[in-house]
Amino acid sequence: MxxxxxxxxxxxxxxxxxxxxxxxxxxxxxxxxxxxxxxxxxxxxxxxxxxxxxxxxxxxxxxxxxxxxxxxxxxxxxxxxxxxxxxxxxxxxxxxxxxxxxxxxxVMPAHPPQHAERGVHLFSCQARLAEQPLLAGLKHLNRLEQVLARAEWQDAEHAEGLMRDVSGRVIEGVFSNLFMVRDGVLSTPDLSRCGVAGVMRAELLEQAQSLGIICQVRDIELDELLTADEVFVCNSLYGIWPVRELQGRHWSVGPLTRKLQAIARHLLDC
Amino acid sequence: MxxxxxxxxxxxxxxxxxxxxxxxxxxxxxxxxxxxxxxxxxxxxxxxxxxxxxxxxxxxxxxxxxxxxxxxxxxxxxxxxxxxxxxxxxxxxxxxxxxxxxxxxxVMPAHPPQHAERGVHLFSCQARLAEQPLLAGLKHLNRLEQVLARAEWQDAEHAEGLMRDVSGRVIEGVFSNLFMVRDGVLSTPDLSRCGVAGVMRAELLEQAQSLGIICQVRDIELDELLTADEVFVCNSLYGIWPVRELQGRHWSVGPLTRKLQAIARHLLDC
Structure with a gap:
């Protein structure tokens, strides 16, 4: 290579x-x-x-x-x-x-096409993200938290894992950012204490705003995520995966997820 | 090399x-x-x-x-x-x-001999240690906090820097562990939330206990550290450096510091 x-x-x-x-x-x-x-x-x-x-x-x-x-x-x-x-x-x-x-x-990772089509199950990681404003948002090389979180599950059923911070807030996936939709508003966790601010996250926020969608970057608690209308994860390689299940809560793939997925797909031509 | x-x-x-x-x-x-x-x-x-x-x-x-x-x-x-x-x-x-x-x-770092003899000034680092129990105590390779802390001072006057956690507790030096003595009791910060549990720290705790010295591993606030009778830092290369000054508080080198310093010196033959 x-x-x-x-x-x-x-x-x-x-x-x-x-x-x-x-x-x-x-x-x-x-x-x-x-x-x-x-x-x-x-x-x-x-x-x-x-x-x-x-x-x-x-x-x-x-x-x-x-x-x-x-x-x-x-x-x-x-x-x-x-x-x-x-x-x-x-x-x-x-x-x-x-x-x-x-x-x-x-090579581009070969994920099953149904991840994008039907959505993924999210594993609930026990490993929490420490709050460190000095490093928050950066895609730096200190990634032991992600390594330990990703080691928590081996089954193929879970395509990604949800990471929360030590205070319990929802932050991101192990290798993805996270969005939710509620009453037509698109929200993604604030990453000023921890988390990696992904380029696909930034691109989707900008594209959504240009479509007139109200976007919020703010703290999100688990209870709120579980009552969202739509949930999806994203990164710069696979684009968008709808989330179909987390902690027994099931979602069908929503219209805003599909709209943004088409945008990501166009960017990545996948 | x-x-x-x-x-x-x-x-x-x-x-x-x-x-x-x-x-x-x-x-x-x-x-x-x-x-x-x-x-x-x-x-x-x-x-x-x-x-x-x-x-x-x-x-x-x-x-x-x-x-x-x-x-x-x-x-x-x-x-x-x-x-x-x-x-x-x-x-x-x-x-x-x-x-x-x-x-x-x-090669063994060539520190000025007066660091060990007369003691060192501690710089007060602004960079705080995040609280991450999963990684606390480990000497792992995720060390950006130490890199950023050590970048805060360039003057030769400060031989080490004091690091606190995000809650303000005193934890350690950038490349050392920290001890204080008060009323004859030897105390060192608990490292179950953050910090590196050094081998010299462990050795000194064991040696002090075998000498009948009361040892405590517990949370230490900055105010308490500043009113200690003796303060010193240690690691596995230089042994012990007494702390002579931190935030305007001055200490002379105390008897327990000297006693433990002799033990470290004997181990390292320095």
């Missing part, structure tokens, strides 16, 4: 990289079709904003060039981008060196 | 390693003198317990053998051990493969 480090083909990484030592970096998982990265500007904006918050001195123009060249070579599939703070000496103090860019190609 | 991956000399790592992708692993920083790892059993016990909590299937006997051979070759300095879940496919679900062992040699 195609992989580049700092703009050149490579299959291995320096042991001194701070991404390994401390999870000191960020990542993006980007759909690639026809040699083009989907939602490129959103991915670049997010990794750029993340680097600012982590005080990583990223050259955005260089990264854009590398990403475009990589995707042109890949043509179809998934480009995973990792940006780390680069090599470091021992110790937590951020190094001054250039950040490292790692690009790895993958 | 000497470095091994999975028991063999190597200077680079597979890009598929989950330590890089998700910080999916643990580390130990081990003092080495005369070819022997200091506090070996405590380091092995901690990484073993950490692997159990992270569901990483570590072969402890193999790791012990590799560590002993590595330290014999290194003779003097610091052995940094990283255990990751090994290579993974895309996605958070834990892979079933063998965990990876990474050993990297370093």
């Amino acid at each position: 195609l992989s580049w480090v700092d703009g050149r083909p490579a299959t291995s990484l320096s042991l001194a990289d701070r991404g390994l030592a401390y999870g000191d970096g960020l990542f993006e998982t980007i759909a690639v079709r026809g040699g083009q990265p989907v939602l490129l500007d959103r991915h670049l904006a997010r990794v750029g904003a993340g680097c600012k918050r982590l005080l990583i001195n990223l050259d955005s123009a260089q990264l854009r060039g590398e990403l475009l060249a990589f995707c042109a070579e890949l043509q179809q599939g998934v480009a995973k981008l990792i940006v780390t703070r680069g090599d470091g000496q021992r110790g937590y103090a951020p190094s001054a060196g250039a950040p490292r860019r790692i690009l790895q190609a993958g | 000497l470095s091994w991956v999975d028991g063999r000399p190597a200077t680079s790592l597979s890009l598929a390693d989950r330590g890089l992708a998700y910080g999916d692993g643990l580390f130990e920083t081990i003092a080495v003198r005369g070819g022997q790892p200091v506090l070996l059993d405590r380091h092995l016990a901690r990484v073993g317990a950490g692997c159990k909590r992270l569901l990483i299937n570590l072969d402890s006997a193999q790791l012990r053998g590799e560590l002993l051979a590595f330290c014999a070759e290194l003779q003097q300095g610091v052995a940094k051990l990283i255990v990751t879940r090994g290579d993974g496919q895309r996605g958070y679900a834990p892979s079933a493969g063998a965990p990876r062992r990474i050993l990297q040699a370093g």
Whole structure:
């Protein structure tokens, strides 16, 4: 599989990289079709904003060039981008060196088509998300919470798991963002304490607003989610999966879910 | 510098390693003198317990053998051990493969001798530790909180920084554990919500108890810390540094600090 480090083909990484030592970096998982990265500007904006918050001195123009060249070579599939703070000496103090860019190609995950058509069952994860405003929203490399949450179920019946924060609020899926619809209003959890602010979430919020749909980004309790009219999850690879069941509550696929799903499908051409 | 991956000399790592992708692993920083790892059993016990909590299937006997051979070759300095879940496919679900062992040699950090003799100033970090009982105590690879905290000061006057949790409790230093003495009682913060449970902390607690000193592991508020008789920080490389100043409060080096410092010094022969 195609992989580049700092703009050149490579299959291995320096042991001194701070991404390994401390999870000191960020990542993006980007759909690639026809040699083009989907939602490129959103991915670049997010990794750029993340680097600012982590005080990583990223050259955005260089990264854009590398990403475009990589995707042109890949043509179809998934480009995973990792940006780390680069090599470091021992110790937590951020190094001054250039950040490292790692690009790895993958195939588009082969999910059963009924996930999108009929919807998915959500597993209720016991692992809770800690509240850390300094890191909230970022797609950083410190992902042990997601690893532990994803380890809670092995059955194929559950396509995704619901994660809540330590205070019990509904936040997101393990690898997805979450939306609900109630009385025609589209709501998604506020991610200022924890969670990953996905590019598909941002795109759907903007598209929904441009369609005149009232959108809310706010705290959502589990009880409220369970009484929603429609629930769906989304990410930048599979688009939208309606949620058909959570904790014994069943939903049919709703009209707003279908409308937004068509938009995501058009973006991803899937 | 000497470095091994999975028991063999190597200077680079597979890009598929989950330590890089998700910080999916643990580390130990081990003092080495005369070819022997200091506090070996405590380091092995901690990484073993950490692997159990992270569901990483570590072969402890193999790791012990590799560590002993590595330290014999290194003779003097610091052995940094990283255990990751090994290579993974895309996605958070834990892979079933063998965990990876990474050993990297370093020199013992050259701290000014007055840190140990006269004590250090503690910087008050603004970055707070999130409360995550699932990961608390572990020396895992998700260390962005420490990176951001250590980035808050550059002056040489502050040798360490004090970290508190999001509720304001005193927890630890950025790369040290913290103790205080009041009315002859030795106390150190409870680390069941956040923090790294250091091997030197564990060793000092056990040694202090065997000396008949009353030890408490409990929540400590900042106000209480500031009115302590003695305060010190510790880790497995430098032993003990008395704290001489924090937030304008000054301490002289106390008798219990000196007694425990002699014990740490004997262990580390420094």
